[in-house]
Amino acid sequence: MSASERKPVLIAMAGLPASGKSALARELHKVIGGVLLDKDQVRKFLFQAHVDYSRQQNDLCVDIMFSAAAYLLAKPAPPPVIVDGRTFSRRYQIEALKNMANGLPCRLAIVECICSEKTAEARLRSDSDKHPAKDRDYAMYQASKAAAELIEEPTCVVDTDNQTLAQCVDQVLAYLEV
Numbered sequence: 001m002s003a004s005e006r007k008p009v010l011i012a013m014a015g016l017p018a019s020g021k022s023a024l025a026r027e028l029h030k031v032i033g034g035v036l037l038d039k040d041q042v043r044k045f046l047f048q049a050h051v052d053y054s055r056q057q058n059d060l061c062v063d064i065m066f067s068a069a070a071y072l073l074a075k076p077a078p079p080p081v082i083v084d085g086r087t088f089s090r091r092y093q094i095e096a097l098k099n100m101a102n103g104l105p106c107r108l109a110i111v112e113c114i115c116s117e118k119t120a121e122a123r124l125r126s127d128s129d130k131h132p133a134k135d136r137d138y139a140m141y142q143a144s145k146a147a148a149e150l151i152e153e154p155t156c157v158v159d160t161d162n163q164t165l166a167q168c169v170d171q172v173l174a175y176l177e178v
Contacts, residue, residue, distance in 0.1 A: 008078040008106045009176060010069055012097055014088035014151060015113035017141045018123040020160030020168070024113060025084035027169050032080050032176075035072055037065040039085025062086050062093075066100045073106045081106075088112075089148035098153070110155040111172055117145075119161050 013021040101108040156175035
């Protein structure tokens with residue numbers, strides 16, 4: 001199938017906090033273009049001083065991102081859309097993603113980033129004062145890991161421990177057949 005015959009793509013970045021989702025999403029965005037929808041930025045813009053990191057606030061931000069993605073992907077000549085900032089580690093999160101994508105003329109590509117717990121802990125420590133999500137710490141990582149459910153859908157699993165960022169991008173591009 002040629003590039004012009006392929007459906008547009010919705011890329012969902014999945015994985016635990018500090019697994020490398022956002023770094024890979026930003027780099028992938030530089031390479032393929034399109035639109036990067038980042039939950040941390042959406043939340044910061046919408047709620048400003050009233051950010052509370054609640055499940056309700058997070059779900060609302062993702063719903064808004066999904067609405068924007070659906071709008072973009074329904075347009076003539078739609079751009080690639082990358083959704084970042086949600087772990088997609090809970091069944092209800094994957095179901096909401098699939099329900100949104102099923103109504104659109106697009107391919108859904110789930111990119112699951114993984115890394116060792118030691119790496120995640122080190123990333124969380126080094127990012128603590130720079131990351132926009134101020135609730136992002138090792139305790140939150142452990143809670144997310146404990147609550148995580150297996151993603152049963154086909155995914156591109158990217159080990160961010162054992163590859164450079166460029167190699168991670170190349171792996172995703174090969175998965176997307178770009």
